[in-house]
Structure formats: structure tokens, C-alpha cells
Amino acid sequence: MMARALSGTWLALVFGFMIAPLVVVAGASFGRGGRTAMIDFPPHELTWQWYLAIPGDQVQALALSISLALACALAAALLGVPAALGIVRGDLPGRRAIAALFRLPLQIPAVVVGVSFLQLYYIVGDVIELPLVGSFWGLALAHLFIALPYVVGSVVAILNRFNMRLEEAALVLGAGRWSTFRRVTLPVIMPGVFAGAVYAFMVSFSDLPVALFLAGQGFVTFPVAIFQSLDYDFSPSMLALSTLIIVFSFVVMVVVQRSIGLTNLLHTGGAG
Amino acid sequence: MATVRLDALEKRYDTTAAVAGVTLDIADGEFLTLLGPSGCGKTTTLRMIAGFIAPSAGRVWIGANDVTTQPPQHRDVNMVFQDYALFPHLTVAENIAFGLVERRAPRAERARRVAELLELVRLPGHEARYPSELSGGQQQRVAFARAIAHPPRVLLMDEPLGALDLKLREAMQEELRRLQRQLGITTVYVTHDQVEAMRMSDRIAVMNQGRVEQLGTPEAIYERPATEFAAGFVGSINFLKGRCVGHEDGCYIVETAAGRLRADTGAARIAGATPVTLAVRPEHLRLDTAAGADGRENRVDGQVAASSFLGNLVQLVVRAAGDLELRVELRAGDRRPPDGATVSVSWPTAKTVLLPSR
Numbered sequence A: 001m002m003a004r005a006l007s008g009t010w011l012a013l014v015f016g017f018m019i020a021p022l023v024v025v026a027g028a029s030f031g032r033g034g035r036t037a038m039i040d041f042p043p044h045e046l047t048w049q050w051y052l053a054i055p056g057d058q059v060q061a062l063a064l065s066i067s068l069a070l071a072c073a074l075a076a077a078l079l080g081v082p083a084a085l086g087i088v089r090g091d092l093p094g095r096r097a098i099a100a101l102f103r104l105p106l107q108i109p110a111v112v113v114g115v116s117f118l119q120l121y122y123i124v125g126d127v128i129e130l131p132l133v134g135s136f137w138g139l140a141l142a143h144l145f146i147a148l149p150y151v152v153g154s155v156v157a158i159l160n161r162f163n164m165r166l167e168e169a170a171l172v173l174g175a176g177r178w179s180t181f182r183r184v185t186l187p188v189i190m191p192g193v194f195a196g197a198v199y200a201f202m203v204s205f206s207d208l209p210v211a212l213f214l215a216g217q218g219f220v221t222f223p224v225a226i227f228q229s230l231d232y233d234f235s236p237s238m239l240a241l242s243t244l245i246i247v248f249s250f251v252v253m254v255v256v257q258r259s260i261g262l263t264n265l266l267h268t269g270g271a272g
Numbered sequence B: 001m002a003t004v005r006l007d008a009l010e011k012r013y014d015t016t017a018a019v020a021g022v023t024l025d026i027a028d029g030e031f032l033t034l035l036g037p038s039g040c041g042k043t044t045t046l047r048m049i050a051g052f053i054a055p056s057a058g059r060v061w062i063g064a065n066d067v068t069t070q071p072p073q074h075r076d077v078n079m080v081f082q083d084y085a086l087f088p089h090l091t092v093a094e095n096i097a098f099g100l101v102e103r104r105a106p107r108a109e110r111a112r113r114v115a116e117l118l119e120l121v122r123l124p125g126h127e128a129r130y131p132s133e134l135s136g137g138q139q140q141r142v143a144f145a146r147a148i149a150h151p152p153r154v155l156l157m158d159e160p161l162g163a164l165d166l167k168l169r170e171a172m173q174e175e176l177r178r179l180q181r182q183l184g185i186t187t188v189y190v191t192h193d194q195v196e197a198m199r200m201s202d203r204i205a206v207m208n209q210g211r212v213e214q215l216g217t218p219e220a221i222y223e224r225p226a227t228e229f230a231a232g233f234v235g236s237i238n239f240l241k242g243r244c245v246g247h248e249d250g251c252y253i254v255e256t257a258a259g260r261l262r263a264d265t266g267a268a269r270i271a272g273a274t275p276v277t278l279a280v281r282p283e284h285l286r287l288d289t290a291a292g293a294d295g296r297e298n299r300v301d302g303q304v305a306a307s308s309f310l311g312n313l314v315q316l317v318v319r320a321a322g323d324l325e326l327r328v329e330l331r332a333g334d335r336r337p338p339d340g341a342t343v344s345v346s347w348p349t350a351k352t353v354l355l356p357s358r
């Protein structure tokens, strides 16, 4: 009885800690705004006004971040699956070294990645005479670099548990190599690919350090926009936009949990 | 349907030979079982027939074609795996129709075939289920239906019933055998369960250490084993070591610690005083005091060392001269001597098999 009450209290504390920042942001976004503090929490007077006053360039930054993250997730999935297949199934001599290489970006601080890409883009940009810094594809490539390990990691994990008999069964049923991959291997590892792509999306979407170096005039991602606005023209509509993102993320998370949770259920039962 | 021919098939891994030269001819429509202990090379042999493993030497023929270098998808064989390997992301109907889609069968024809197969394996109405929603026995049936949807020339099964409990396994043994007969598909079946092998097979290949020790019908292997290994692996048996000292009236004469014994059947070509082993099944041994030594009976005297009651029969261990132990099986109604009693054990020379000594 005692133990249950204790663990209940403990759970409530941890939950409170996890949700507190979100509550502050969401609460303050509905506040009229204090004279002294920038953040009005708890709000003295409720209002929608900041939601209506979200500046257009921030909405633009948000749109840019979302398309960047989508491009990054897609590219990471397209590159990550063959890479993972090579690591798990390939018979290359340097397989372990390659696998380690794919984990490397996780161990380098993001700021260092930002500086490195900045330098690289100056050199390469000179050669190919294209401005990579401050361009969509320049940043997408850098985000791909930090996001790829997540897809490779999750697909390697699911491939390591893959039952090879499934592919053999497809082969004796007359399916060729490609058909076997398309009809059996890919659908079975899809939850891993999907989970990795969702991670890749989040990594790109929430990245500040790399984008700070590679953003340019008129090319600003959402985290960079928030960061800059904190510096000089803070407005509570920032909080309103953040609240919308929190709600959106929550909805996405529930949907993903539902769909992945369900497929996982289908994949782990009995056969396989 | 087709014949299968394995010609001096070998598979070596570094130092060890998983399969060390297997030659087998399997007839059209035959149910042949590879039987042997764990690690004797059954799965490796089967997977070489399927084309999942390339042999180190030897050839695989299916019908009139040498398929040794063909990939599995071109061999027109199919396989039922021990863990069934049903596609977890597909429904029962989609699983069964997988190979039909690959062969571009029209949708209507696929649906008709799936319904027909589900009827055959007694699972109608389960089309829309996922494999994880089926019991082990049901998964087994779906795996079988999938394997025969487009009838293969050869059906391979690697311990397909190993994951089922005893009762279900026995039911499925009958079921699989019925379906195989009905369809007339040439089948190579792998098991390490001798009872299963005896019950299902037209012929059994007893394997040991990568080789076939004996190939024959279940009756032949049981009644006339060719090696000590085959004799010991199928059912229980008594071995008596000795030396073959002659051959008269179609009988081998063997000198053992328990005296001179005779054997009618022999797999060995005997020359001189060769070390041999006599083998006789416990159910052929009788206890009697009446002298039956008319030349057609072997006789050994000894003491009852132990006895146990097994319901339908009583098992005795009789210790004879030269530390020889004989297992005797009596029917439960027979007179049962007390432990320590001196008895005389006899059995027909016709049931005694002479084997080369290992």
C-alpha cells in the first residue's frame, strides 16, 4: 500500500517535471503579457491575440523546417536501408568499420558538424561555383549526415532479428531476388525504416547548432528564427507558434504510436 | 512430380563434413524420410536439394534435369520449414497465394485455388486472418497449403511438426500423409523422431555423421538393420558381441561370451573369425524352461537383474554369462519371474541379425 502510494507520487513528480516547460509555454501563450516580464505565467488575463499576430516570416521558417525535415527523412530512408542491408547481409571485409562509421555522427557535437560543413561548403562551393551555404540542399545534406545513423541503426536492429527463412520461403515459391525484397523483406523491416525516418525528421526539425552555421540571408529554419527573435524582438506570438507545434507533435506521436504499435503486434506474433 | 537423385552429394565446412557423400534415388510420388540424430546432416542435405546451399561435390537431379547449379526459384521445389516461415505481414489467403501471384495467375483463379486449399487443409473461413492469429497446428496447415498451392515437383519438409505437442503432432502426421498420398507429390521429409519416420514413410534413409547408413522400408530397417547404428536408432535392441566362426544350413554361427548362437539374416560378408555383433529386438525374446533348442532357436541362461511394469508389457533385464545384459519384453499377462530368479532366454534364429562390428 505504502509502496504503491510512493511510486504513484514519484510518477506524478516525474510526469510534472516532463510536462512543466510545455505547460508554461502553452499557458503564457494565452496571457495578455506582463509589463515587466516577457513571459506571463500564470496568465493574468486570457487572450487569443498572440495566435492572430504570428508573423508571416516565422510561419515561413516553420514551413521551411518542415520541408527540410521531410526531405531529410526521405533521403535518410532511401540511403539508410541499402546501407543497413550492406552492414548486416554484405560480405565486405570492412563491415564493422563501416558500421562504426555510420555511428560516428552521433558522437560528434552538432556544433562541430556545423563548423565542418561550413568549411567544406566554402571549399566545395568555390570549386563548383554554387553557394551551398544558405541553400536548402546544403542544409539538407548536413541534416542527412546527422540523421542517417538513426535510420541505419533502427534498420540494422530489425535486420538482425530478421528470420532468413522468410526469404527462403519466398525464393522456393518462385520469387526472384528483387521480388523477394519487395514483397517480403521490405514490408517486414518497414516498421524499422519508419521509426528511423521519424527520428530523422525530428533530428532535422529540431536542429539549431548546424542550421545556425548554414542558414543565410532569407534562409532561416524555425529553430534559428526563434533563437534570433529571443535576441531582439521577442513577442509572445513565438509562444503561440511553439504551442501549436507542441500540439502538432503530440498528435503525430499518437498517430505514429498507433500505427507502429499495431504493425509491431502483427510482426511479433507466432511466426517470424 | 518427379524423381530426385542425389549423386555423391557432399558439403564440407572448413574442417568438418556436414554431408559426406550421400547417394539416394527417390521415386516419383515417394515419401522418403531422412532420419538421424542431431547434427548428422539432414537439414544440410535437404537444403542442398532446395538450392539454399551449394554442394562442395556431387550432383542433384530432379526428374531429367541436373539442377545442381540452379537457384531455388528455378527448381520448382517447395519447402515447409520447422518454424513455418509464414509471411507475418500477409493474411492467410495472401500467404497461400504468394507463389501464384509470382506466377501471374489471374485474381479469380487465385481466389478459387486459395478456397480449395483451405478446404483441403480443413481451415475454410480463415482467409483474412494473420499468421499471428493462428494456433501452431493451423500455421502448420497454412504453411503446407502455401507450399503446394502451385504443386511443386518435389516437396521438402524439415521437421515440420517439431514445434507441436505430441497429440497434435500425431494428428498432423496422419493428415500430412493423407494429403501427400492424395496429391502424389514426391516428398523428402526430415525428422529425428523414429516413430514419426516409421509411421509416415515409404522408405527411410537412416543418416549418421553425414552418411546414409541404411536405406529401406520401415519394416526392413526395423527387422533387418544393416548396421549397429541403424539398429540402435530405430526402436530398442539387444547387441551381443562375438566372433563369426562359420556358416551352415543358411545360418551364421557366432561364438559369444554366452555360448554359441546362430543368426539367419546377415548384412555382413563374413570371412574367417571376424568380430561381429548379433542383434535381436527385446520383443522376440521369451522366457521358457521347456527346451526349444531345435537349431532354430538361440538360448542363453541368466538371472533376472531388474524388471519394470510398463502397462501393456513388462520389461526385464537378464544378466547372462560374460556380463551380457539382455532386455526382454513380456506381455503383461505373462508369468513374471522375481528378481534374481534363474531363467532361460530364447529367441528364434530367424529374428537374429548379424552385423559387422564397429
Ligand SMILES: Nc1ncnc2c1ncn2[C@@H]1O[C@H](COP(=O)(O)OP(=O)(O)OP(=O)(O)O)[C@@H](O)[C@H]1O
Binding pocket: B013, B017, B018, B019, B036, B037, B038, B039, B040, B041, B042, B043, B044, B045, B192
Ligand atoms: N554453416 C555451417 N558452418 C559450419 N558447420 C555447419 C554449418 N551448418 C551446419 N554445420 C554442421 O554440419 C553438421 C550437420 O548440420 P545439419 O544442420 O545438417 O544437421 P541436422 O541433421 O539437420 O541436425 P538437427 O537434427 O539438429 O537439425 C552439424 O555438425 C553442424 O554443426
Ligand SMILES: [Mg+2]
Binding pocket: B042, B043, B044
Ligand atoms: Mg536440422
